[in-house]
Amino acid sequence: MTTQLPAAVLWDMDGTLVDTEPYWISAETDLVESFGHTWTYEDAMTLVGSGLWESARIFQSHGVNMPEDDIVAHLTGRVRDRLATAGVPFRPGARELLKELRDLGVKTALVTMSVRAMAEQVLSHLDFVAFDVLVTGDEVDQPKPHPEPYLRAASLLGVSIEDCVAIEDSRAGLASAVASGAVSIAVPHAVTIPDAPTHTTWPTLAGRTSTDVTALFAASRSKGIPR
Template sequence: MTPPTSAAVPASSGLPAAVLWDMDGTLVDTEPYWMAAEKELVGSFGGTWTHDDGLLLVGQGLWTSAEILREHGVDLPADDIVHRLTDRVQEKLATEGVPWRPGARELLSELRERGVRTALVTMSVRRMAEQIVENIPFDAFDLIVSGDEVEQPKPHPEPYLRAAEQLGVDPRDAVAIEDSLVGLAAAVASGAAAIGVPHIVPLPTSDEHTLWDTLAGRTADDIAAVAAARGAASTEAEAR
């Protein structure tokens, strides 16, 4: 990905300076691919991996997940586990296709048409993120921040802070879209206005984030409304 060259979105537009997207479970429905790969890997070492086990890894950094898999009997170094799982998921993407989440590409396309800067902030490794982005038929992202490029994975805010820094925006002027508890925690901690779109795991109601049932039918103006509400709440808090 190349650095953004377009001018910043005018404040008068009401749109945020940037929208930061999670990938697995938010942009694409790859969690079932990951769960199948995990079950296959654990089974190859004689262990059992259930759906509930897989839920524990949703949103986690891959190296964090690798240590949990090692606890379930996968006798491999963490790096090998990460690479084996990624290889398997990439094989599924190549043979079974990229399963897009409802409304995600449409919303992303509209944001780009209206000049909003975007970043893909994923705990998957870069080569997989690039495979996903290559399947989007328009210039979707100004940059990628991937799990193999950060020291602290989600729920730490580093991935989102890094994305905002590379985009040249204040994270408080950005909106982040996530599907997991771990991802939402990272987004909120970064200072961005956070939107949770539950998928595999339920998300709680909270004053710290906005919940949408789906991205289907959502527009850039809906994103602007979330940013405006966050700005109003911050102004009110500062006035107290």
């Protein structure tokens, strides 16, 4: 078996590294209801993995009479407050796999549509330097599902995107990773992701190791991305 690791592993944050979706849903529901309208769980699921400013326009269409920047600031502030008071809920196996990859010297990037201040707050709860670079939603022109965030991460790391593995939990995020050319892993959480030959699905990161990443990367290079 080959021992070739990818040049880098690119991680989504919300829903992949940490389980912040309940915090976002609560903040979204309170905001929409404060304007006398209804925000359902199904409504919230349509925004999983989307850019914050694109989501802000959806909230405006649901009756939130606020500028886009104010909506983003309000929701981000509410979620950051929850992170500060309730803690950072890491997804099963994510922290362990990330630490193992770092110990092996694999480059890593966090590719999130949350803002940088929130990403840094989450990462402050790790007891090791987890990422070489951060690509955040307030720093890209085209958010997920556009490939720009992942392409920028590879560029900042100085590696070819085709030599990277991306880990995602949402449809929008996975579409971004696949379109970029990265070997893509779906770890569905809040929303289901249909099987497709464009990516590999792992039900969870619990128990996954660098050996699994190596095998997946090798298979993608020799036989195409497995289902």
